[in-house]
Amino acid sequence: MNKLHNKFLLIIIGVVVFGSAIQVSADKLNNATSFCIDGECFYGRSLGIPVNTLGLSEEELNDESVFASMLDVNIEDYVKIYNDLPETYGGKLLDVDVVRCFYPLFNDSEGSAGKFTRSTHIPASYFIDYIYYEKLCHLKNKGGGKVILMAGGDGSGKSTAIKKLYKEKFECADIIKDGTMRNFDFYQNLIKDLIEDDLEVELVYIFRSIEKAMEGSIQRAIKIGRARPIVETANAHYHAQANMLKFYHEFGEQIKFTVVNNESSYEDIEIVEDPINFLKQKEVAYISEESVLRRAWTAYNAANKTGLSEESRLLIEKGFDQTKLGSAGSFQKRVISYFKTTIKGLVDKLFSI
Secondary structure: OOOOOHHHHOOOEEEEEOOEEEEEOHHHHHHOOOEEEOOEEEEOOOOOEEOOOOOOOHHHHHHHHHHHHHHHHOHHHHHHHHHHOHHHOOOOEEOHHHHHOOOOOOOOOOOHHHHOHHHHHHHHHHHHHHHHHHHHHHHHHHOOOEEEEEEOOOOOOHHHHHHHHHHHHHOOOOEEEOOOOOOHHHHHHHHHHHHHOOOEEEEEEEEOOHHHHHHHHHHHHHHHOOOOOHHHHHHHHHHHHHHHHHHHHHHHHHOEEEEEEOOOOHHHOEEOOOHHHHHOOOOOOOOOHHHHHHHHHHHHHHOOOOOOOHHHHHHHHOOOOHHHOOOHHHHHHHHHHHHHHHHHHHHHHHHHO
């Protein structure tokens, strides 16, 4: 692309990542710019990172193009750096957020993480996919291994749980794939492929109520500028839990299910003895995405937002329409109406037989 950051193209880039330096020349970046096939454009050749799938602004697109090209032309160097980072546990933990930090501007100043979250997301995700499939091939060649798929909404504390329970739960895994597990179809196919490859699969869901998660998300936005729309946070929390139960009914004993309770303090993080029944408890189970969104909005309004930037506030509230929620009373009425209609239908069907 012609609009790669001029401030990077005019000089030799020194990318310093956790004490390791990779020199990327302007010519090398130019050689890694986009190519198109059937109207779809990609950065470079190694990772096949698609261009602007998130509807980025011109400034964000410039950052995405630089970061994508950096990763593409130095893929093996960055893989080695990633595997050597203590927070990846020898490369076992595959975490998009760790890769974002490879972009020099991501942690350049206070609030910069939030500014560059969108523009670094796709390049970092494709980098993680590259490592994932590389490790998967290694496991298949050696005849087996264990893959842990993480699940849990934003702010549930997945990284914290891994740190606390690493020796007990995660050390035995060959791959720990971080994620929310909100996308049912994607993870369903992923799990099926792992089972077909005779790999041991374990789903680990981290439970933290939407109220506690919102508190943590707001503090993160205040501290480093990273924020996410509240509608997306509620969606991830609801679907992560719902999909965990769906996968339990679909795959049963073919895979292992673990639930970690992270509702209290770090010291109290623990593995639940009966994970499925735990998720069905009244104080744990999410009834609907709408109810989770209402709870998230209530928690957001009640939280201490001192220090929250206007930019972060607008992003958190982006896409939220309170009028579409209705009142809690109206929601309860719709639930009651639904069950009345369902029961009436069953009775009518029974007497028509």
